[in-house]
Amino acid sequence: MLSFSLHKLVVSTPPLTNYWNLHPRSPRNGSFAFPDVSKCSGSDPNTTFTFPLITSPLSKHKTCSNVHSLLPAFSSDSIQQEAEEEDEEYHVLTAVRSKHNDIIIVDTPKARMLLLDSTHNVHSILNKGQKWTGSxxxxxxxxxxxxxxxxxxxxxxxxxxxxxxxxxxxxxxxxxxxxxxxxxxxxxxxxxxxxxxxxxxxxxxxxxxxxxxxxxxxxxxxxxxxxxxxxxxxxxxxxxxxxxxxxxxxxxxxxxxxxxxxxxxxxxxxxxxxxxxxxxxxxxxxxxxxxxxxxxxxxxxxxxxxxxxxxxxxxxxxxxxxxxxxxxxxxxxxxxxxxxxxxxxxxxxxxxx
Structure with a gap:
């Protein structure tokens, strides 16, 4: 599992030219609030959400959990500044709550990711254009x-x-x-x-x-x-x-x-x-x-x-x-x-x- 934290469900991220070049197989560290399922599970499974990125310092996620962020720590100010310069859409392909999990599947230009439970850590990732995950x-x-x-x-x-x-x-x-x-x-x-x-x-x-x-x-x-x-x-x-x-x-x-x-x-x-x-x-x-x-x-x-x-x-x-x-x-x-x-x-x- 990889740590992926975004506080609201529709993201504007730092430009991918900077973001993915640092580690093209990883999302930025942060926390995903679970969406209103009624908005995600209707007739259109490809509902798109756009939401501001609010990222806390990497140190908050340095626990004894799975894997931590694949990216180096950035200050909140620098992330916010980059976020204001350019927005990039993330597509939420599905968001459902089962007996065992909150399940969110996110599609980006570079990869598709499975986010689970209340932490919304990345439990699976499939890259587009290459097979290796770098993890x-x-x-x-x-x-x-x-x-x-x-x-x-x-x-x-x-x-x-x-x-x-x-x-x-x-x-x-x-x-x-x-x-x-x-x-x-x-x-x-x-x-x-x-x-x-x-x-x-x-x-x-x-x-x-x-x-x-x-x-x-x-x-x-x-x-x-x-x-x-x-x-x-x-x-x-x-x-x-x-x-x-x-x-x-x-x-x-x-x-x-x-x-x-x-x-x-x-x-x-x-x-x-x-x-x-x-x-x-x-x-x-x-x-x-x-x-x-x-x-x-x-x-x-x-x-x-x-x-x-x-x-x-x-x-x-x-x-x-x-x-x-x-x-x-x-x-x-x-x-x-x-x-x-x-x-x-x-x-x-x-x-x-």
């Missing part, structure tokens, strides 16, 4: 190179960004995605091309979708998956269950021998340090600030957890990978750019002082 979804697409042959589960499917990337790069994959919200899946089929992935492609790859609680055990899941991607958030935070060792011990039973988890672990309150070009947790009072999800993973898989932190410009969230530390040279050789460079940034968890 953690790309990293998920590298997983098949370091796991056995077999099906892969995605817990927290959202709009299917990871599934699109994985089937594009590895077209013969058998993917199974879990999402708790059936309304969200219907909207993703309509606006994010999810239904296209539910049909066998020419290489035999497919996405099978399950509606329900991704963490609920199933008899059919035991030893089933070569890899499991986990991207589970609620109200802008990693699910609390993922910070419990027992959860990971239960999920472990779903993996095949030599299978791996790759997990979006969210962030931390403190800013990071950069050492040798690598993002590290910040040293506070002589102790490394730890991500609680990674810590729970390490207790469940001692000596079998690797980690990395995305650059500040790409969200600054933590990722974790279970299993023996991979051969980074081999991994790099099995994936295309830009993944061939980013997979080299993984580090063993016990390398943190």
């Amino acid at each position: 953690y979804w790309d990293e998920f697409a590298s997983l098949p190179a370091v796991i056995p042959k077999g099906p892969i589960a995605i817990l927290g499917l959202g709009g299917g960004t990871a599934a699109h990337l994985m089937l594009d790069l590895w077209p013969s994959l058998q993917l199974e995605g879990w999402e708790i919200d059936p309304v969200l899946i219907d909207k993703a089929r309509q606006y994010f091309g999810l239904s296209d992935l539910e049909k066998h492609n020419m290489a035999g790859g497919i996405l099978d979708i399950h509606i329900g609680d991704a963490l609920r055990p199933s008899e059919n899941d035991s030893g089933r998956y070569a890899g499991i991607v986990i991207d589970l958030f609620y109200e802008g935070k990693v699910l609390a269950q993922l910070q419990e060792v027992a959860t990971w011990l239960n999920l472990k039973d779903r993996l095949m021998p030599n299978g791996r988890f790759m997990v979006n672990c969210g962030g931390i309150h403190e800013k990071s340090d950069t050492i040798g070009g690598i993002i590290h947790p910040k040293l506070v009072d002589g102790t490394w600030v730890e991500n609680s999800t990674i810590k729970a993973l390490f207790e469940a898989f001692p000596g079998q957890v690797s980690w990395k932190r995305m650059p500040e410009t790409q969200g600054a969230n933590f990722l974790a990978l279970t299993g023996p530390f991979p051969d980074l040279t081999f991994w790099s050789s099995k994936v295309p750019d830009p993944l061939s460079e980013t997979v080299r940034q993984w580090r063993p968890y016990d390398s943190i002082p």
Whole structure:
């Protein structure tokens, strides 16, 4: 998930020439007020709203939630000045409230984004003109190179960004995605091309979708998956269950021998340090600030957890990978750019002082 905050529902933004050039795959940080659904769910699904951008400082969004803004912080004055110079329309394709979520799908000249729950963080993004997102979804697409042959589960499917990337790069994959919200899946089929992935492609790859609680055990899941991607958030935070060792011990039973988890672990309150070009947790009072999800993973898989932190410009969230530390040279050789460079940034968890 990415942080996307706009306070009123119809946006005038800084000019795209400045805004998207800074990071063409990311919206600016801010907060989206949920619209009047009666105005969004009528006969015209492409209702367009235009609204002033009110952006609070980036520091307000530096919580232990998912991913933070992909853009550097700007002062409110400079943003407002740019906003007054040029307006750009954002099209709200749909805005509905389900049992589980506030769901807003926004279309821009560069990308389509899925915003969920009261935080209206971006849970999925599909770019126009290129497939890579420049964020953690790309990293998920590298997983098949370091796991056995077999099906892969995605817990927290959202709009299917990871599934699109994985089937594009590895077209013969058998993917199974879990999402708790059936309304969200219907909207993703309509606006994010999810239904296209539910049909066998020419290489035999497919996405099978399950509606329900991704963490609920199933008899059919035991030893089933070569890899499991986990991207589970609620109200802008990693699910609390993922910070419990027992959860990971239960999920472990779903993996095949030599299978791996790759997990979006969210962030931390403190800013990071950069050492040798690598993002590290910040040293506070002589102790490394730890991500609680990674810590729970390490207790469940001692000596079998690797980690990395995305650059500040790409969200600054933590990722974790279970299993023996991979051969980074081999991994790099099995994936295309830009993944061939980013997979080299993984580090063993016990390398943190």
